[in-house]
Amino acid sequence: MRPSLQRHRSVLDFALSSLLRRKGRNLALTAVYTLVVFVLASLVFFVQALKHEAGELLEHAPDMVVQRMVAGRHDPMPASQVEAIREIRGVEEAEARLWGYYYDPVYGGNLTVMASPDPTLLPGSARIGRGVARNMRVAEGDMVPLRGYDGLPLLFTIQQVLAEDSELVASDLVLLSPADVRTLFHLPEGLATDLAIKAGNPRELTTIATKIVEKFPDARPILKSEMLRTYEAAFDWRGGLMVVVLASAILSFIIFAWDKATGLSAEERKEIGILKSIGWESGDVLLLKFWEGAVVSLAAFLGGVLLAYGHVFFFSATLFEHALKGWSVLFPRFRLIPALDAYQITVLFFLTVLPYTAATLVPCWRAAMADPDSAMRS
Amino acid sequence: MNRPLISLLNVLLLALAPTLWADTHPAAAKGLVPKGSCAVCGMHVPKFPDWAAVVTFQDGGQAWFDGPKDLFTYLQDLKRYAPKRQAQDIASIQVKSYYTLKHIDARKAFYVLGSDVMGPMGKELVPFATEPQARDFLKDHRGQKIIPFQEITPATMKALE
Numbered sequence: 001m002r003p004s005l006q007r008h009r010s011v012l013d014f015a016l017s018s019l020l021r022r023k024g025r026n027l028a029l030t031a032v033y034t035l036v037v038f039v040l041a042s043l044v045f046f047v048q049a050l051k052h053e054a055g056e057l058l059e060h061a062p063d064m065v066v067q068r069m070v071a072g073r074h075d076p077m078p079a080s081q082v083e084a085i086r087e088i089r090g091v092e093e094a095e096a097r098l099w100g101y102y103y104d105p106v107y108g109g110n111l112t113v114m115a116s117p118d119p120t121l122l123p124g125s126a127r128i129g130r131g132v133a134r135n136m137r138v139a140e141g142d143m144v145p146l147r148g149y150d151g152l153p154l155l156f157t158i159q160q161v162l163a164e165d166s167e168l169v170a171s172d173l174v175l176l177s178p179a180d181v182r183t184l185f186h187l188p189e190g191l192a193t194d195l196a197i198k199a200g201n202p203r204e205l206t207t208i209a210t211k212i213v214e215k216f217p218d219a220r221p222i223l224k225s226e227m228l229r230t231y232e233a234a235f236d237w238r239g240g241l242m243v244v245v246l247a248s249a250i251l252s253f254i255i256f257a258w259d260k261a262t263g264l265s266a267e268e269r270k271e272i273g274i275l276k277s278i279g280w281e282s283g284d285v286l287l288l289k290f291w292e293g294a295v296v297s298l299a300a301f302l303g304g305v306l307l308a309y310g311h312v313f314f315f316s317a318t319l320f321e322h323a324l325k326g327w328s329v330l331f332p333r334f335r336l337i338p339a340l341d342a343y344q345i346t347v348l349f350f351l352t353v354l355p356y357t358a359a360t361l362v363p364c365w366r367a368a369m370a371d372p373d374s375a376m377r378s
Numbered sequence: 379m380n381r382p383l384i385s386l387l388n389v390l391l392l393a394l395a396p397t398l399w400a401d402t403h404p405a406a407a408k409g410l411v412p413k414g415s416c417a418v419c420g421m422h423v424p425k426f427p428d429w430a431a432v433v434t435f436q437d438g439g440q441a442w443f444d445g446p447k448d449l450f451t452y453l454q455d456l457k458r459y460a461p462k463r464q465a466q467d468i469a470s471i472q473v474k475s476y477y478t479l480k481h482i483d484a485r486k487a488f489y490v491l492g493s494d495v496m497g498p499m500g501k502e503l504v505p506f507a508t509e510p511q512a513r514d515f516l517k518d519h520r521g522q523k524i525i526p527f528q529e530i531t532p533a534t535m536k537a538l539e
């Protein structure tokens with residue numbers, strides 16, 4: 001082994017044994033440190049995974065959605081506009097969609113009811129998301145009543161419970177035949193909720209949007225990129241909210257760690273004095289303290305990140321699930337797909353490990369510079 | 379090495395492992411898949427799938443380009459870019475139609491010059507399958523001229539510089 005590496009190894013050895021000598025104090029410090037890293041890393045992983053999930057789901061979303069605005073509010077639009085929009089150069093597909101929200105007073109859940117273009121979904125039958133099935137305690141083949149606009153119940157047979165992989169967004173979904181959606185919401189024939197548009201070349205979307213607004217001044221085109229941005233902003237906002245909640249905890253840790261790291265006890269000062277008097281140089285002492293700090297902060301960082309990984313991706317972030325996800329009463333129950341970002345782990349590393357290691361060095365440098373004799377006497 | 383150090387290194391490796399499985403989405407295999415680097419400028423073609431043009435030779439060999447501009451540069455000076463090939467060896471030439479992003483026959487396409495849409499190498503000859511499409515594009519994107527394949531000359535290329 002090369003001599004320089006050998007030196008580091010010996011110093012590291014010494015650092016570990018000196019940490020073990022003050023077992024209680026160092027274990028407590030590492031535990032609190034780990035906890036803080038764990039909370040921060042969980043938050044970062046969770047928001048990242050949610051964004052990833054939303055991005056994945058929006059991949060299948062239409063390139064553009066066109067709504068009609070009446071008095072500043074979203075209103076049903078004539079489905080005939082589809083024809084005019086389809087003729088715009090660059091539009092590959094345009095489709096009128098029928099959907100709405102339905103509040104279920106019995107189970108206290110908000111459902112998204114949508115017309116399915118699939119002709120195998122016959123009038124009188126429904127496909128529902130897992131959240132709906134769970135909440136209403138129904139399975140395939142059962143009947144569900146939905147209250148129509150006039151207060152009369154409409155009965156639907158559940159044809160299928162939708163697959164789990166889309167649960168984050170499809171949890172509260174109810175798919176019906178177009179005729180049933182019209183009856184349920186009292187939407188006259190010829191009106192649609194909005195239009196979904198697919199462009200051959202995404203670069204043309206802004207041109208298409210401009211033309212749509214020229215043709216129909218009351219239309220509001222919403223691009224997929226805008227939807228993605230909104231989702232991201234929503235998740236960032238939720239993440240930011242948690243940071244504010246946790247800020248006091250994190251701050252108190254920082255003060256605690258700063259105190260532990262920057263202040264040297266008389267015992268430590270003495271130890272440094274002894275080391276210097278038996279021939280250690282200031283550089284060696286600093287190396288020793290650097291390794292001590294690095295061991296504590298690295299162990300805490302790795303432990304915290306691993307725990308956070310398990311918490312978010314194996315236990316679906318049980319600790320702050322309710323604060324961070326769910327649009328309504330129907331909480332989706334799902335396992336997040338691990339989506340890690342090397343950039344974020346690096347940021348986390350630099351925010352936790354580096355400051356701590358650096359903070360431990362300054363007072364030691366001062367002690368190491370002092371005369372060993374006076375250090376031992378003090 | 380002694381125990382604590384080894385276990386520390388192990389933990390380090392374990393923690394870094396997930397970041398190494400970067401997820402890569404393979405491009406959907408639809409028709410011709412852009413590959414290699416541009417035969418004229420050397421740029422990586424798969425990075426610009428919306429513009430990728432290709433010349434296929436009779437022996438199955440292919441030359442890819444990151445846009446129609448480089449394709450025409452190549453065709454107009456075959457001696458320089460492919461000394462071993464002749465113009466009659468070319469089996470097909472394909473460009474991506476702007477509105478559909480699908481490959482079309484370059485010889486039957488219409489090109490719009492001087493529009494505000496930029497390709498990977500700046501000003502571009504934007505290809506269309508039909509003349510009405512080219513006319514609409516010219517109007518929307520302030521193009522200057524619609525040129526069929528046969529009328530693209532070295533002088534046209536000058537205007538793109």
